[in-house]
Amino acid sequence: MEGAQAQQGDPAASGAGRPLVVLDKVNKHFGDLHVLRDVDLTVHAGEVVVVLGPSGSGKSTLCRTINRLESIDSGTITLDGQPLAAEGKALARLRSEVGMVFQAFNLFAHKTVLENVTLGPIKVRGLDKAAAVKRGRELLDRVGIGEQADKLPAQLSGGQQQRVAIARALAMDPKVILFDEPTSALDPEMINEVLEVMIQLARDGMTMVVITHEMGFARRAANRVVFMDLGEIVEQADPETFFSSPQSERGKDFLSKILSH
Amino acid sequence: MEILLDNIGKILEGFQVTLILFAGGTVLALVVGTVLASMRVSPVPPLRLVGATYVNVVRNTPLVLIFIIVVFALPELGIQFSFRLFAILAVGAYTAAFVTEALRSGVNTVQAGQAEAARALGMTFGQTLSHVIMPQAARSVIPPMGSILIALLKNTSVAAGFGVIEATGTLRELGRDFPQALYWLFFGIALGYVVLVLLVSAVFRQLERRLVVVR
Amino acid sequence: MSARRLRGLGAAAALALALTACGGGDDAATEVVTDAKFPAGSSMAKFNEAGTIKIGTKFDQPGIGAKKPGADAPEGFDPEMAKIVAAKLGIEPDKIKWVETVSDNREPFLQNGTVDLVFASYSITDERRQVVGQAGPYYVTGQQLLVAKDDDSIKGPDDLEGKKVCSVEGSTSIKTVEEEYGANPAPFATYSECVQQLLSGSVDAVTTDGAILLGYTAENPDKLKVVGDAFSEERYGIGFKKDDTKLCNFLNETLEASFEDGSWQEAFDQTLGEAGVEAPEAPTVDPCE
The missing domain is CATH 3.40.50.300 (P-loop containing nucleotide triphosphate hydrolases)
Structure with a gap:
């Protein structure tokens, strides 16, 4: 690209x-x-x-x-x-x-942190699950939330949630x-x-x-x-x-x- | 009392048919209801109109009338099914309208930001609905859905007047053969419905409990 | 009367008009007895003093008992017989209170007093006689089969194995074809619905008393036919509250008198007879108790 x-x-x-x-x-x-x-x-x-x-x-x-x-x-x-x-x-x-990060985070409430990050690549980009998960974990590590990957958004602080939201946007490799x-x-x-x-x-x-x-x-x-x-x-x-x-x-x-x- | 025990086989057979109608009607109502609810919240006005029209027409039509339309009108159009399938079609189509409204109100309880986030990721309307909105709507939809399916279960009894011998039809037959025990028979069949309704309620309580934890 | 002039137009028209014609209730046969005397305390005395009686009948069977939309009273053989009985009790036809009874509710209605008597193609059976009284019979008919005119596969009840047969829910006819001839029963609420199902091909046959079926062939002579001999005996009786032997005797005497004086024959001719049903012989009533 x-x-x-x-x-x-x-x-x-x-x-x-x-x-x-x-x-x-x-x-x-x-x-x-x-x-x-x-x-x-x-x-x-x-x-x-x-x-x-x-x-x-x-x-x-x-x-x-x-x-x-x-x-x-x-x-x-x-x-x-x-x-x-x-x-x-x-x-x-x-x-x-185009990635987007919202004021209210808008993380998918029913999905784990990792699933939030992998949903777009899998469903929209058609990436296979293993690759999406690997990339998702890298991105979560990059924003400092690798440890929380399996939690639900509601279990995270606001700052952590917003960092997940940034990782979610990055996962799509946006322009x-x-x-x-x-x-x-x-x-x-x-x-x-x-x-x-x-x-x-x-x-x-x-x-x-x-x-x-x-x-x-x-x-x-x-x-x-x-x-x-x-x-x-x-x-x-x-x-x-x-x-x-x-x-x-x-x-x-x-x-x-x-x-x- | 012995009338009930003597005819337990026949009564159970009747309830078996009731359960078949219930299961078929449930599947049909959920599938059609989900499609219609998707149409009702879609961004395409004609689809919204179709969904809204279906709900308004069917929900305001007595179930017996829907049975009459299905059982008498479809054969005129050359569509010939068994009476059981006709009954499933009728209760399923009827209940679908209620499922649609329950799902739609459930969708409205999901925050707008959820859909925006999904759209911002590049998800299509269908993907947004199926991966993000509906799973969250499902939670708030469980309690009304329980009531709707209980109503469906009881509504299958209308089929007794349209060629199907289910639990209520069995009651009529037994009432004919044993008029002296009519009240016992009423009691027994009613008890059967109560047991089934309690089972359905229990399933939904379980579902509710499991999904509520996630929130 | 218009019915007389138009009789030549065919059985269908005749049936429809006959049902209109016999609704008046001013027929000669139902001459009201004005000086009836009954034993004190008997049901008859009670009805006589009240000057009215509640009669349960069918509202949806052409020829037997059918109430047209907007009409005050049902028309048919059963209502005519009820008028004969009422007349003997000193009750005018227009003082009769007509109550619709369906197959399901005849016993409860008699037991709880919603109706005093039932004239509703009410077949006499041993089971029913355990819970209600049944006087008569006043008419004996038999179960037959109505099939599509072009259907040669059903010639009688023995051909019913595995066939879809429609009749009214809770009727004895449907039980007979199911249990004795292996048919698949398809119960509907009314006979006219059954006939609709037969016309649309959803069921293979309709079964009930021949008298009723003939009424429908008269309406659809090109599409329907009645086949086979009667394969059951249905004996229509008058339902009343159980253990009222005096009333039973009165009803039986009234029926026998109507057989004698021609009023029974007249009631039949004006109703089922108009639809082309052959006049039966007067039956013999069962003794009370």
Whole structure:
């Protein structure tokens, strides 16, 4: 797979890879609410993009449109050159190339940790069980939960569950992983264990779109910060530039509220 | 009392037929009910409409009417089965509507995030349903399903008026031959149904216990 | 009466119209006795004083006892016989309270007083006589077979081995073909349903009293036929509460009188006779006790 090779390339190179996720003039309404306004965004292979913004800015919706968990009203979204299809087999295939980590973990409650990680590869990729289990155990070890493989999700702490969710996404060898506020539902002492895993992923060259409020993560791992407000992208820049000298009034306002406490 | 003992063979034969109707009806109802429930929660509007229409029509039709349709109308269309199979078709098709609704409400108890996670992995609608949603829905569905199958068991008695001699039909025959013992016969046959219902309940209690631990 | 004019149109029409025609209850045969005297305390005295009586009968057997949708009273041979008995008790036909009885509930209805008398093609059997009283018989018929017109495989009860035979649930007819001739019984709620099953080919034959079957051949002369001789004897009796010997004697005397004075014959001619059933000879009633 070409995409996988691209991820192995130089991780530091911002925008060096080919365009992987391209949003063009994307609009979305929830009833009267215009949640995405003419959003243009390009994420290149190997890039880590952090999306910031106040709540209600549309950043979560943006994230969910990328694998069409939310449909869009106008505009186009392409994944590695292929436009997102309507609901069906083609869309399912595209989705399998896009990992997703949810705020609420959403681990399959009736399956063990290991089964959570192997279900996708077996059912979607058609991998044989032994190979899937071997790979699943490797990934669980990588996120530090190898010991818990046979437990049910409910028996794990929040931080552990979210790490399993990351392993589940990785098991599909995705071209890009979407993180929808991955640490917002966690107790403070568990946030770091998840962020550490994500930082390691970024270092390994994984293409990531991360919705988060964790400024520390943005500083340490992001190639680019995208600031959204009221459904539009207000400005984007490398983290250093954005945090030290935001260009827009709204950006300044946002940062002053965040950084003051 | 001795009437019951003297005719125990015949009574057991009747209950054997009742059990055949129950087993056949259960399999049919579960299969058809699962398919229809899948249609009712599917993203395709025409399928949802088919599922909803079936449920609304069949659930609001008296069982006897469904028997009449199956037993009298199908032969007119050239479809000729044994009366037992007709009876299984009738109770199965009828019960399927209730199974559908129980499953649908069970699906609604599964958090939306479960389906989203499955879809995000690239699972198709069918895979999402069969690997993620239905197994979790099954747990909350067990108690209502028990009631539905108990109703099915008792509903098989309608077949007595449509060419099948099951437990209730046996009661009628024995009542004809031994009118002096009619109340004993009622009692005996009712007892038989009670025993079967208790067995079904016990099976479901066991299922419930086993699945609840998993949660 | 329209029935007279249209008689030539055939047995089917005749049957249907005959059933309408005989519903009036103002027939000459049922002349109500106004000065009836009965022993004090007897059931007859009780009915006479009440001026009404509850009669259980079939509501779904053409010619025997059938109630049309919307009609006030059932029509047929059984209701006609009930009117004769009621008349002797000094009760007007329109004072009779008709109650539908089916094969299953005739004994319980007599025992708990839901009905006073049963006229419902109620075959006299030793088992029944253990729980209820049965006066008569007032009609003797026999079980026959109704088959599809083009079916040559069934000529009589001996050909029934392994065949699907329909009759009404809880009837004696179905027992006979099952136990004596090895047929596969297929019980349905009514004879008309059985005939439907025969017409659609779901069963091979329908069995019950010949009188009833002939009614159906009259409706479907091109598709159905009655085959074989009667292979059982069904003796219709009047059901009453057990051990009421006085009532039994009264019923038997009333029946014998109706055989004598022609009212029995008339009741038959107006009902089953219209459907082409041959007039039987008056039976001999069983002695009470």
